Amino acid sequence: GEDVEQSLFLSVREGDSSVINCTYTDSSSTYLYWYKQEPGAGLQLLTYIFSNMDMKQDQRLTVLLNKKDKHLSLRIADTQTGDSAIYFCAGRGSSNTGKLIFGQGTTLQVKP
Amino acid sequence: GAGVSQSPSNKVTEKGKDVELRCDPISGHTALYWYRQRLGQGLEFLIYFQGNSAPDKSGLPSDRFSAERTGESVSTLTIQRTQQEDSAVYLCASSGTSGSQEQFFGPGTRLTVL
Numbered sequence: 001g002e003d004v005e006q007s008l009f010l011s012v013r014e015g016d017s018s019v020i021n022c023t024y025t026d027s028s029s030t031y032l033y034w035y036k037q038e039p040g041a042g043l044q045l046l047t048y049i050f051s052n053m054d055m056k057q058d059q060r061l062t063v064l065l066n067k068k069d070k071h072l073s074l075r076i077a078d079t080q081t082g083d084s085a086i087y088f089c090a091g092r093g094s095s096n097t098g099k100l101i102f103g104q105g106t107t108l109q110v111k112p
Numbered sequence: 113g114a115g116v117s118q119s120p121s122n123k124v125t126e127k128g129k130d131v132e133l134r135c136d137p138i139s140g141h142t143a144l145y146w147y148r149q150r151l152g153q154g155l156e157f158l159i160y161f162q163g164n165s166a167p168d169k170s171g172l173p174s175d176r177f178s179a180e181r182t183g184e185s186v187s188t189l190t191i192q193r194t195q196q197e198d199s200a201v202y203l204c205a206s207s208g209t210s211g212s213q214e215q216f217f218g219p220g221t222r223l224t225v226l
Contacts, residue, residue: 004154041204043155043217057119088154098143098213099168102154 002026004091006103013111015055018076020106027070029091034063034074037086045053046074046087059079085112114138116205116218124224125194133189133221137206144187145215146179146207155203161187194225 003025012018024032033048042069049056049063056063062075072089086107090100117136124180125131137144143162147155157171161181173176176194181187201222204214 033214035217042219043205043216045216048214090155092213098162098207098215099145099157099160099171100147100155100215101157102147104154 002029002091002101004089004101004103006087006089006106008104009107009109010071011109012034012079012112014079014081016079018079018083018108018110020074020087020089021110022056022072022074022103024070024072024089024091026091026101027067028088032063032065033090034061035087035088035090035102037105039085043088079108079110081112082109084108116204116206116216118202118218118221120221121219122222122224124226125226127196128193130190130192131194131223133191133202133223135187135189135204135206135218137185137187138208138216140184140206141206141216141217142184143213144181145207146173146187146189147203147206148173149198149201149203149204151200158189158202191223194223196225199223199225 005023034046035043035048036041060077064073086105088102088105090102120135135216141222145160146158149155159179160168199219203220204218207213207215
């Protein structure tokens, strides 16, 4: 089955850029997603990218997709303390059910 | 409400008891998903409902777990004879018919089995 891997922790200073990386195994994933989870809160969809795209930009967020290497990244420009959270990447499984396969999450710590 | 709601928000139970968790999806969403999130880990898929089709139960960890959904409305996840390893946050999500099939998540039910 599909596997999604992420680094577990990232610490940056406020105002710097953050880059969170993700690798996946299922090349048939049609959509790849980034979710944000703040303490005690549910998951919030940040952005997604369709598999025929290489890049998607949405305000401070930039998603890069390297299909050859099965590598996905999320760049947050001008990181703020409010960006401190756990970030999950997820891929749509190769079945037709639409279930998502999640990475284990990257904890982003933003220091003032 | 406009979002996915779940109840209860917290449930503490004794080992061996049955529990029932409820999910109200966004109105009009045809697909409903249950996931489990153990402490410090990512989400594990449990089960998926799409309209009147047979549900995808491939993620249910044991036969103690079952779920039902009536039409395109409320779903209940039942765990029988709970074990301590069932302690987790159980998340429900729903999605509509947009191309991206974006899943909207509820706040979750935190289950603690003593």
